[in-house]
Amino acid sequence: MDSGISETGAGAGPRSEDRLPSSASSAVKVVIVGGFGVGKTTLVRSVSEIRPLTTEETMTQASESVDDTAGVERKTQTTVAMDFGRISLNEELVLYLFGTPGQQRFWFLWNGLFDGALGAVVLVDTRRLEVSFDVIGRLEESAVPFVVAVNSFPDAPDYSVEELRGALDLPAGVPIVVCDARSRHSGRDVLLQLMHYLRSLALTSEAK
Amino acid sequence: MSRQVPDWDEGGPERLYVITGGRSDPAEHRGLDLVTLIVALADPQVGMQPEHASILRLCGSPLSVAEISAYLRLPVSVINVLLADLLTERRVEARAPAPSLPDIEIIEAVIHGLRNL
Numbered sequence: 001m002d003s004g005i006s007e008t009g010a011g012a013g014p015r016s017e018d019r020l021p022s023s024a025s026s027a028v029k030v031v032i033v034g035g036f037g038v039g040k041t042t043l044v045r046s047v048s049e050i051r052p053l054t055t056e057e058t059m060t061q062a063s064e065s066v067d068d069t070a071g072v073e074r075k076t077q078t079t080v081a082m083d084f085g086r087i088s089l090n091e092e093l094v095l096y097l098f099g100t101p102g103q104q105r106f107w108f109l110w111n112g113l114f115d116g117a118l119g120a121v122v123l124v125d126t127r128r129l130e131v132s133f134d135v136i137g138r139l140e141e142s143a144v145p146f147v148v149a150v151n152s153f154p155d156a157p158d159y160s161v162e163e164l165r166g167a168l169d170l171p172a173g174v175p176i177v178v179c180d181a182r183s184r185h186s187g188r189d190v191l192l193q194l195m196h197y198l199r200s201l202a203l204t205s206e207a208k
Numbered sequence: 209m210s211r212q213v214p215d216w217d218e219g220g221p222e223r224l225y226v227i228t229g230g231r232s233d234p235a236e237h238r239g240l241d242l243v244t245l246i247v248a249l250a251d252p253q254v255g256m257q258p259e260h261a262s263i264l265r266l267c268g269s270p271l272s273v274a275e276i277s278a279y280l281r282l283p284v285s286v287i288n289v290l291l292a293d294l295l296t297e298r299r300v301e302a303r304a305p306a307p308s309l310p311d312i313e314i315i316e317a318v319i320h321g322l323r324n325l
Binding site: 024026055057087094113118191206 | 242243244266268269270271275277278279284303304305306311312316318320321322323
């Protein structure tokens with residue numbers, strides 16, 4: 001599930017075991033993007049050293065008559081939440097993982113998010129591939145390197161990797177990995193796949 | 209993920225406007241990122257705006273902008289305004305994210321760190 005994670009009270013700080021060492025000098029980020037319910041937060045939670053936290057941004061949009069509380073001037077304020085987790089890689093370097101919804105109407109969140117991101121994981125549910133089309137197109141446009149991770153739900157159709165590559169119209173170089181977002185080991189392997197891919201890209205560009 | 213402002217009535221636009229004094233997000237000018245690490249350089253002081261004091265209390269050890277936003281339950285844009293004040297007053301230090309360019313050393317360090325998980 002993608003919601004209802006952060007239970008921290010307002011003003012509460014990190015638990016002492018969640019504090020970074022004072023030597024922590026820089027951070028990097030990876031974005032996990034996918035549709036609702038695809039398992040972004042599950043993946044973040046399975047690899048994060050802290051319980052996932054939620055940062056929120058308000059979005060003012062024209063009211064679409066659903067979920068309208070106040071109905072002031074036919075505009076609604078929607079709070080869009082991003083769940084994120086953290087992995088301390090060593091005494092200096094920290095990796096943050098942000099889960100963000102893939103639907104086009106949330107792309108406004110992406111501006112600050114992808115700036116400086118190492119890369120992205122597109123988390124895919126084979127029962128709802130269509131959510132991923134726009135996301136993948138947008139990442140390609142923005143030149144954000146990404147891997148595709150298929151979260152294996154028990155009742156999901158069993159496509160081969162090559163069938164998925166075709167269905168998602170993915171370039172040959174983009175890795176596809178099947179994962180179980182609930183598993184720490186599997187989630188870690190997804191991140192490692194992304195890093196190996198980034199390394200190969202960096203080596204290729206250095207060689208030019 | 210998307211929901212109507214629930215426990216944010218007190219965090220409605222009016223309150224946020226008061227907290228920031230109506231100023232908008234200057235992050236671009238300060239170079240703050242979601243994962244910029246903030247460290248307090250000073251203790252909270254009497255008479256300080258409560259949100260400034262809260263940030264100083266939180267950042268006794270390094271904390272990312274995103275974490276500050278999560279713990280204080282304020283939007284990142286509001287946190288950025290508050291941090292800009294604290295940076296100007298030299299009450300906090302900002303540790304910039306690692307360079308995003310395909311940097312082999314960073315990527316190797318991430319791989320190494322992940323393998324140790």
